Amino acid sequence: MNQVSEQAVLQALSRIQDPDLHKDIVTLGFVKDLNITQGGEVSFRIVLTTPACPVKEQFADAAREHVGGIAGVTKVNVTMDAEVPKGRGFTDKTQMPGVQNIIAVSSGKGGVGKSTIAVNLAVALAQMGAKVGLMDMDVYGPNVPIMLGIALEQPKVYVNKLIPVEAHGIKVMSMALLQPGDKPMIVRGPILHGLVRQFLTDVVWGELDYLIVDMPPGTGDVQLSLAQLVPVQGAILVTTPQEVSLSDVRRAFRMFETVNVPVLGIVENMSYFIAPDTGARYNIFGEGGGARLADEYDANFLGSVPLGIEVREGGDCGVPVVVSHPDSPQAKALKIIAEEVARQVSIEALKPELVVLKKGL
Ligand SMILES: Nc1ncnc2c1ncn2[C@@H]1O[C@H](COP(=O)(O)OP(=O)(O)O)[C@@H](O)[C@H]1O
Ligand SMILES: [Mg+2]
Known part of the structure; x- marks a missing residue:
């Protein structure tokens, strides 16, 4: 059996569009820690920009479906995560290192x-x-x-x-x-x-x-x-x-x-x-x-x-x-x-x- 390629997984995941940012989740850099085992088990994290994302579950389901459809994939482990990005302008004003927004x-x-x-x-x-x-x-x-x-x-x-x-x-x-x-x-x-x-x-x-x-x-x-x-x-x-x-x-x-x-x-x-x-x-x-x-x-x-x-x-x-x-x-x-x-x-x-x-x- 052929080893599942990283490229195939990323291609499958790039079919998932972020409805607000109008780009796919691979281009947006949301897919992290991709790991593929010899046996075809694929694991990765999808890191969103907020934990309060209403489409979180839809993303996870879509990811499981698209990656699960690749030939040779035996199991898909998706972890949903969030890292809230730091808002603009924090460098030139008062220092609040831990505060994002x-x-x-x-x-x-x-x-x-x-x-x-x-x-x-x-x-x-x-x-x-x-x-x-x-x-x-x-x-x-x-x-x-x-x-x-x-x-x-x-x-x-x-x-x-x-x-x-x-x-x-x-x-x-x-x-x-x-x-x-x-x-x-x-x-x-x-x-x-x-x-x-x-x-x-x-x-x-x-x-x-x-x-x-x-x-x-x-x-x-x-x-x-x-x-x-x-x-x-x-x-x-x-x-x-x-x-x-x-x-x-x-x-x-x-x-x-x-x-x-x-x-x-x-x-x-x-x-x-x-x-x-x-x-x-x-x-x-x-x-x-x-x-x-x-x-x-x-x-x-x-x-x-x-x-x-x-x-x-x-x-x-x-x-x-x-x-x-x-x-x-x-x-x-x-x-x-x-x-x-x-x-x-x-x-x-x-x-x-x-x-x-x-x-x-
Ligand atoms: N949707 C609501 N339904 C019922 N009471 C409300 C509602 N929103 C606010 N209140 C009440 O109205 C009063 C004024 O609200 P508050 O939040 O203190 O207003 P503000 O901060 O704008 O002065 C409070 O007693 C609050 O409990
Ligand atoms: Mg008040």
């Missing part, structure tokens, strides 16, 4: 569910196998620790650095952990800048695929400081379907444009309410605003999250809805949004030339 969750105004989205997004990505940090930069109303059930914890200090608190599989840092109680923060521009810097460099974040940053509402100093200090891979804008809220998002859009942070997409929260008793759908804050806005700005629409009592309860009692009610429509919507965010980050990371073009406009 920074994602800001922002909104035009408060109360639209920004922290809720940031918390559930971070936990959902961790559930999918990513290494995730969550930095609560809403210095005026830091409520992430309550939402994660760690309001009474205090970060440990190690050689002048802060160790983030761990909860639901993610690493967390927040002003509220350093200054417990409900004293309002009164900080102005220059001090804020220092605070943002400290949260980035004086916290032992370690190895992270995604550092999610929960921003204060609006278009203020924290947004500018973050963009100046580190390369932010992208911003997610949260809105409700209401017009008032949408006009605030427009302002946020312009701000991110001026600081060269790409907007990864728009999340519409509190989109509608399904009455648990009758199943009737109520569009409490109007309909379709997020999608219209995405259309207007040529941005991605990342998804919509319906209103749900479980979401608020989860926030109040410290267990995010993706953990407490993983099968609820809200949690499912949030998980799809997490996959979508990971996908957009991968697309941005692997298309540097496009990003530069966009920035040069």
Whole structure:
């Protein structure tokens, strides 16, 4: 029997296209550690750009099928793996060696569910196998620790650095952990800048695929400081379907444009309410605003999250809805949004030339 050649295996695998990157997985360099035994047993790893890849299983099945079809192959061992690539621009700004991507969750105004989205997004990505940090930069109303059930914890200090608190599989840092109680923060521009810097460099974040940053509402100093200090891979804008809220998002859009942070997409929260008793759908804050806005700005629409009592309860009692009610429509919507965010980050990371073009406009 002829020995199965490496070339034949790679040729078979090159039939698998990445739907987002529009290239095959061999050209993209996703196939690693190919090994073929005398007996025709073929083993390899497929290393994707995010563990939160919705087509992971399809890739594995297709790989098994295509390679299994080669004459002489007796067994196919596929290992699915992920290495999140480092976002662009990390060399010329603040050094955060272990952090691959920074994602800001922002909104035009408060109360639209920004922290809720940031918390559930971070936990959902961790559930999918990513290494995730969550930095609560809403210095005026830091409520992430309550939402994660760690309001009474205090970060440990190690050689002048802060160790983030761990909860639901993610690493967390927040002003509220350093200054417990409900004293309002009164900080102005220059001090804020220092605070943002400290949260980035004086916290032992370690190895992270995604550092999610929960921003204060609006278009203020924290947004500018973050963009100046580190390369932010992208911003997610949260809105409700209401017009008032949408006009605030427009302002946020312009701000991110001026600081060269790409907007990864728009999340519409509190989109509608399904009455648990009758199943009737109520569009409490109007309909379709997020999608219209995405259309207007040529941005991605990342998804919509319906209103749900479980979401608020989860926030109040410290267990995010993706953990407490993983099968609820809200949690499912949030998980799809997490996959979508990971996908957009991968697309941005692997298309540097496009990003530069966009920035040069
Ligand atoms: N989809 C939702 N369904 C029900 N309640 C929600 C939803 N999204 C957010 N909330 C609640 O609305 C309030 C404001 O949300 P929050 O995330 O704190 O907003 P922001 O960070 O934008 O100020 C919180 O009490 C939260 O639990
Ligand atoms: Mg908030």
